[in-house]
Amino acid sequence: MTHLALVPPANPTPTGRATHPPSTRRSAGHQVQTYDASGTNPFRNAPLAAVRDGFHRPHGTRAGAARTRWSECPNTDHYRLNLDTGQLIKAYCKRLTCPSCIVPRAIGVGQAIALAEPSHMVTVTQLGNEWTTIHAGMRKFTARLRRLGTDAQFAYHVEPFANGLNSHAHLWWRGAAPDADTVSKATRAAGIGWHHMVSPAPDPTEHYRVPSHEYGLKLVLDDRPEDPSELWPGAQTYLAMNGNRLVHTTRGFWLDAAGSPCTLARAQSDARGHRRGQWVSVAA
Numbered sequence: 001m002t003h004l005a006l007v008p009p010a011n012p013t014p015t016g017r018a019t020h021p022p023s024t025r026r027s028a029g030h031q032v033q034t035y036d037a038s039g040t041n042p043f044r045n046a047p048l049a050a051v052r053d054g055f056h057r058p059h060g061t062r063a064g065a066a067r068t069r070w071s072e073c074p075n076t077d078h079y080r081l082n083l084d085t086g087q088l089i090k091a092y093c094k095r096l097t098c099p100s101c102i103v104p105r106a107i108g109v110g111q112a113i114a115l116a117e118p119s120h121m122v123t124v125t126q127l128g129n130e131w132t133t134i135h136a137g138m139r140k141f142t143a144r145l146r147r148l149g150t151d152a153q154f155a156y157h158v159e160p161f162a163n164g165l166n167s168h169a170h171l172w173w174r175g176a177a178p179d180a181d182t183v184s185k186a187t188r189a190a191g192i193g194w195h196h197m198v199s200p201a202p203d204p205t206e207h208y209r210v211p212s213h214e215y216g217l218k219l220v221l222d223d224r225p226e227d228p229s230e231l232w233p234g235a236q237t238y239l240a241m242n243g244n245r246l247v248h249t250t251r252g253f254w255l256d257a258a259g260s261p262c263t264l265a266r267a268q269s270d271a272r273g274h275r276r277g278q279w280v281s282v283a284a
């Protein structure tokens, strides 16, 4: 897993037009390139506390076993019965506001992203703090990428800086490798942060039966308490910054098991694979 750090730059001024030559460094086997159109490298000399608490932080530190389990949904009395195997499990309300159901839904999103096989992770910065602002910036960014001839598909998650200042988005990118100059032009046109990062997509996590790209979902999956009775602060912040969704995508990002464009629901189903037996809902 790639661990990076970033502190919000001190009021970058829109003076430098040329893209600053990328600085490169190696982390966990991945070469990460950072770009900053303002001519300063915001990653240089970042204080250790900012490294630890800022942009990225260690991911996947919770025990794998704990991360594959979640508590029963408190919002339904129904059960699901498998007519072929006799297995009986508690039904789920599937609401993102449910402290139980948000977990399997987030895992499902991560698995669907893995099925789409993104090649790169692009991180863009300084998107604002409100979803309306963030969404507008990402729409402009995507529109400008298209006008510049980029036809890549991507999914993205928005995360806050740990200090509460501004936000950044991780894009799971599939298509021709992202061109730094093109991405810089698109960030400038969108009025979002002038610096961005490009790296190969990190390896998917292997806590589940199938691969999952859940790096951008760490506020939901890593921050959760053992047996939460309500949505925890990280998940609340995540939903607020993401417009009450777990993920946003360009039009053709999701792929089914055959590699054809599909819906998120279909991608999640295909990622999980075949489920034996017929399930019916039964009352308690």
Ligand SMILES: [Zn+2]
Pocket (backbone or CB within 6 Å): 073, 074, 075, 092, 093, 094, 095, 098, 099, 100, 101
């Ligand atoms: Zn629920």
